[in-house]
Amino acid sequence: MPSTPVDDDPLARERAHLASSRGALRAMREDAESLDISDVTANWVNAQILERQIEERIKALADLSDTPLFFGRLDYLHAPGADQAEGAEGEQFYIGRRHVHDGDGDPMVIDWRAPVSQPFYRASKKDPMDVGLRRRFGYTGGALTAYEDEHLSDPAEAARTSKLLQREIERPRVGPMRDIVATIQPEQDEIVRSGLGGTVCVQGGPGTGKTAVGLHRVAYLLYAHRERLARTGTLVIGPNRSFLHYIEQVLPALGELAVRQGTVDDLVAHVEVRGTDDAAAAVVKGDARMAQVLRRAVYAHVSMPSEPLVVVRGSRRWRLPAYELEQMVRELLDRDIRYGAAREALPQRIAHAVLVQMERSGEAPDDRVQDAVARNSAVKAAVKEVWPAVDPAKLVLRLLTDADFLAEHAKDVLSEDEQKTILWALPGSGRRPARSVKAARWSAADAVLIDEATDLVERTHSLGHVVLDEAQDLSPMQYRAVGRRCTTGSATVLGDLAQGTTPWATRSWQEALGHLGKADAVIEELTAGFRVPTDVITYASRLLPHIAPGLAPVASVRENPGFFDLRPVTGTAETVAACEELLRNEGSTGLIAADARIPALAEALTASGIGHLAPGEETTAETRLTLVPASLAKGLEYDYVVLDEPQAVVDGEPDERTGLRRLYVALTRAVSGLIVTHTAPLPPQLT
Numbered sequence: 001m002p003s004t005p006v007d008d009d010p011l012a013r014e015r016a017h018l019a020s021s022r023g024a025l026r027a028m029r030e031d032a033e034s035l036d037i038s039d040v041t042a043n044w045v046n047a048q049i050l051e052r053q054i055e056e057r058i059k060a061l062a063d064l065s066d067t068p069l070f071f072g073r074l075d076y077l078h079a080p081g082a083d084q085a086e087g088a089e090g091e092q093f094y095i096g097r098r099h100v101h102d103g104d105g106d107p108m109v110i111d112w113r114a115p116v117s118q119p120f121y122r123a124s125k126k127d128p129m130d131v132g133l134r135r136r137f138g139y140t141g142g143a144l145t146a147y148e149d150e151h152l153s154d155p156a157e158a159a160r161t162s163k164l165l166q167r168e169i170e171r172p173r174v175g176p177m178r179d180i181v182a183t184i185q186p187e188q189d190e191i192v193r194s195g196l197g198g199t200v201c202v203q204g205g206p207g208t209g210k211t212a213v214g215l216h217r218v219a220y221l222l223y224a225h226r227e228r229l230a231r232t233g234t235l236v237i238g239p240n241r242s243f244l245h246y247i248e249q250v251l252p253a254l255g256e257l258a259v260r261q262g263t264v265d266d267l268v269a270h271v272e273v274r275g276t277d278d279a280a281a282a283v284v285k286g287d288a289r290m291a292q293v294l295r296r297a298v299y300a301h302v303s304m305p306s307e308p309l310v311v312v313r314g315s316r317r318w319r320l321p322a323y324e325l326e327q328m329v330r331e332l333l334d335r336d337i338r339y340g341a342a343r344e345a346l347p348q349r350i351a352h353a354v355l356v357q358m359e360r361s362g363e364a365p366d367d368r369v370q371d372a373v374a375r376n377s378a379v380k381a382a383v384k385e386v387w388p389a390v391d392p393a394k395l396v397l398r399l400l401t402d403a404d405f406l407a408e409h410a411k412d413v414l415s416e417d418e419q420k421t422i423l424w425a426l427p428g429s430g431r432r433p434a435r436s437v438k439a440a441r442w443s444a445a446d447a448v449l450i451d452e453a454t455d456l457v458e459r460t461h462s463l464g465h466v467v468l469d470e471a472q473d474l475s476p477m478q479y480r481a482v483g484r485r486c487t488t489g490s491a492t493v494l495g496d497l498a499q500g501t502t503p504w505a506t507r508s509w510q511e512a513l514g515h516l517g518k519a520d521a522v523i524e525e526l527t528a529g530f531r532v533p534t535d536v537i538t539y540a541s542r543l544l545p546h547i548a549p550g551l552a553p554v555a556s557v558r559e560n561p562g563f564f565d566l567r568p569v570t571g572t573a574e575t576v577a578a579c580e581e582l583l584r585n586e587g588s589t590g591l592i593a594a595d596a597r598i599p600a601l602a603e604a605l606t607a608s609g610i611g612h613l614a615p616g617e618e619t620t621a622e623t624r625l626t627l628v629p630a631s632l633a634k635g636l637e638y639d640y641v642v643l644d645e646p647q648a649v650v651d652g653e654p655d656e657r658t659g660l661r662r663l664y665v666a667l668t669r670a671v672s673g674l675i676v677t678h679t680a681p682l683p684p685q686l687t
Helices: 010-033 044-060 115-122 163-170 186-192 210-224 226-232 241-247 279-285 289-299 322-335 339-360 367-374 377-386 392-401 403-410 416-422 444-457 476-484 509-516 534-547 572-582 595-607 646-651 656-667
Strands: 070-076 092-096 107-111 131-140 143-150 200-204 234-237 260-262 309-313 316-320 465-468 490-495 522-526 563-568 589-593 625-629 638-644 670-678
Touching: 010 044, 010 070, 010 092, 010 107, 010 143, 070 115, 092 115, 107 115, 115 131, 115 186, 131 163, 143 163, 186 210, 186 522, 200 210, 200 509, 210 226, 210 234, 210 465, 210 490, 241 260, 279 416, 279 444, 289 392, 289 403, 289 444, 289 476, 309 377, 316 339, 322 339, 322 377, 339 367, 339 377, 339 444, 392 403, 392 444, 403 416, 444 476, 476 509, 490 509, 509 522, 534 563, 534 656, 534 670, 572 589, 572 595, 572 638, 572 670, 589 595, 589 646, 595 625, 638 646, 638 656, 646 656, 646 670
Parallel strands: 092 107, 200 490, 200 522, 234 260, 234 465, 465 490, 563 670, 589 625, 589 638, 638 670
Antiparallel strands: 070 092, 070 131, 131 143, 309 316
């Protein structure tokens, strides 16, 4: 039987275009690899910089065989930007993860971030945006296997849900988080393409795609403002290393390799963290009032001059009275500049006053004389006496170990009980006074205090854009630490108030954004759930009235209701059997349990011959089960989940509300199915 000509077979034509596009991308990469920079660099420093830029471009041009080069096509009725009244012919664009052009420079694939690609995400039957046809492609591995058309401008064709879109959303998850560039929804796209100048806060329940939206917004901003962000830098902040490892491949898959990733602890790593705080101490240390205490303690080092200053230059003596020195000090304090910057400015001000006296006496000093006077030993001694240097870590150490010093600077700010709560030396504090900064057993909250004090002394470098994920778990002082990193830039804040699992968890986004220094941020809410099946999210939402009253529940848009089962069991053997059952399905499986139960479950899995991983470790075809402590489950997702002993998850937290929030997180990690096993009764809030 003769084969169908390519011209008569749409799928064959699209496959041919895919093959041609891959060839063009390969040629682009070869061109980059063959660049000779020997004749265009003036020195070895420029050569190193250019060589690194070329290496990054070569990496960005990699063709990932199992990742579709394009996932959609737009057929415009008219050429974009043309006068439609002139009857200009339409154009056809393939939409993909990155731009690809042929040897003549003509585009074969358009970057999903380009303006011409926007209708792929926003166009609808109600507003076709001059699109005649939107075509979505289905892939198996890297092979193009299907397509689906929507004739948006045809009134005779009814609007319908895309089957390929649903299939892509529900595709099993094996390995790290992947991009959602082919499935971005209109409300998500509005956030992704919001401008660089403004800060956006995204409140989103489980499975609404807020993390993906934040990462794609970074990719979009790097596309739209590449030169500016290349100078100022971008940063993604996650809650822990497991989470960062899970998301680390999303931006490289989109061709973006220059985005730093880290945790809040990484930002404030001025000292080695070896200690821990109890909840009460951590809450006080994380309170925004500590910023006032630290500010008082830093500037308390400044004292008013009581003696005149005499500067000897050769045979001449120049005298500055104490009142004039005091005026300089007060002016610097009134300017509200950083402590260290003011300390550096003071000797120059003193020197300038001396130069004025020199000029009045008939001398003609220049800038070199002023610098010499500023370095004069008498001037240095006066500055050291009036405005001494401050070591931020030593300052915080003294506040936490010297009750009188803390009381002096926390007066009318912290109560006596709160002061006792954070002092190390008191009985029951669990901390002994440390002899030095290195010997101190600093906690994570202490490191944030040191970062605040460091910024009072010297300004923190600001980035162009910061993404802050799982933000609901940050303390006010941690928000301030992040805000310092984007004072001259913008931020994308991502979180869910219902998933706050720290004693200091965010109570409202308005309050949090104020601590971040972005009170004018726009707050967006995502309520359409794409990850969690309907039956699972409906069950988990029973907890919302108890953990976040007034918060809108997530409405799953999944056509597949998913698999959900509550199973009373008699022991861990049945929980292990539930894992074996789910592992018969394609994709990843997570066994989530209270932290205290992890060792016993690990032993039971090993005894049954079931290999398992820790959170953050990449699943393989041989090992697809991850054993997840409930404390590390946030932000992660698995195709199937077994949740062990819900009541134990609740009991593992310091209070019931935090425990129920932790349970809400654990219940909402599944993409396709959830089995809940329990020997103890379920929490009454679920029944």
